[in-house]
Amino acid sequence: MIEVMLNIELEKNGGYGMTALYDEIGLAYDTTRKADPEIAGRLRNHLQVTDGSKVLEIACGTGNYTVALQETGLQMTGTDISKEMIAKAKEKSSLIQWELADVKRLPFNNNTFSGAACILSIHHFDDLFAPFKEIYRVIDKGRFVIFTSSPEQMNNYWLKEYFPEAIAKSAKQMPDVKKVSKILREAGFRIIGHETFLVQPNLQDFFLYSGKYKPRMYLDENVRSGISTFANLASKEEVKEGCSKLKKDIQTNKIEDVINKFSSDLGDYVYVVAEKR
Numbered sequence: 001m002i003e004v005m006l007n008i009e010l011e012k013n014g015g016y017g018m019t020a021l022y023d024e025i026g027l028a029y030d031t032t033r034k035a036d037p038e039i040a041g042r043l044r045n046h047l048q049v050t051d052g053s054k055v056l057e058i059a060c061g062t063g064n065y066t067v068a069l070q071e072t073g074l075q076m077t078g079t080d081i082s083k084e085m086i087a088k089a090k091e092k093s094s095l096i097q098w099e100l101a102d103v104k105r106l107p108f109n110n111n112t113f114s115g116a117a118c119i120l121s122i123h124h125f126d127d128l129f130a131p132f133k134e135i136y137r138v139i140d141k142g143r144f145v146i147f148t149s150s151p152e153q154m155n156n157y158w159l160k161e162y163f164p165e166a167i168a169k170s171a172k173q174m175p176d177v178k179k180v181s182k183i184l185r186e187a188g189f190r191i192i193g194h195e196t197f198l199v200q201p202n203l204q205d206f207f208l209y210s211g212k213y214k215p216r217m218y219l220d221e222n223v224r225s226g227i228s229t230f231a232n233l234a235s236k237e238e239v240k241e242g243c244s245k246l247k248k249d250i251q252t253n254k255i256e257d258v259i260n261k262f263s264s265d266l267g268d269y270v271y272v273v274a275e276k277r
């Protein structure tokens with residue numbers, strides 16, 4: 001019943017900007033996006049829950065990490081605001097409970113879950129306090145693990161050399177990690193800590209900076225179409241120009257100098273681990 005009401009409400013609102021974007025991205029998302037085992041393994045560790053625990057993934061998209069976490073022995077629920085993404089997720093597992101839901105209005109009772117995770121999504125929320133408060137409400141006692149990147153990390157991606165406007169816009173969209181921690185505390189959470197994540201050459205989920213060591217990856221339109229920075233924030237001209245410069249730099253090996261120029265000790269992504277006691 002709650003699900004039906006929520007669906008009607010989403011329809012009534014004509015969806016949200018984000019719904020439309022991900023309804024479109026959802027069509028080809030899984031061509032290039034899949035759960036990376038290293039990211040999923042670390043998520044599982046940070047959650048610090050026993051096998052069989054009920055865990056919620058917020059903004060689960062097509063459910064790649066929901067399924068990966070389920071396969072580590074958790075009882076998973078996945079929620080997302082996009083109909084298209086949830087429809088794709090539903091095809092992947094009938095063991096997982098999938099719900100179409102805005103993070104600000106989760107269709108669950110108080111204290112339902114032993115933990116929650118949110119992967120590469122908080123930058124899409126129009127504010128953070130209401131979502132964090134809602135996630136706090138549905139967790140009983142347990143951790144909330146966020147995987148994201150900070151504006152500072154993003155501003156050190158070498159992609160900036162080729163797609164400066166899109167990366168600047170993308171970095172601006174990322175919530176600052178200090179701000180994220182502050183809002184988590186305001187919502188009631190205690191901060192356990194932060195762990196930076198460095199992209200490895202064998203990373204399997206093709207998100208924005210997963211091609212750090214595989215520059216050729218960005219020349220592939222299929223890869224770009226699964227990444228919101230390219231799908232939503234970059235103009236056609238910028239992509240065309242950036243790709244042509246990148247292609248040339250790959251051919252002449254100049255790309256190695258560019259990658260070195262942007263090397264940084266900030267890490268590429270970050271886990272923010274919070275807890276409800």
Ligand SMILES: C[S@@+](CC[C@H](N)C(=O)[O-])C[C@H]1O[C@@H](n2cnc3c(N)ncnc32)[C@H](O)[C@@H]1O
Nearest residue numbers: 018022059060061080081082102103119121124
């Ligand atoms: C980059 S995708 C990440 C999907 C998934 N976590 C993954 O890593 O594959 C971002 C997701 O956030 C979802 N999203 C954006 N705003 C949301 C909101 N207010 N409530 C729930 N989901 C939302 C989008 O529909 C999209 O599926």
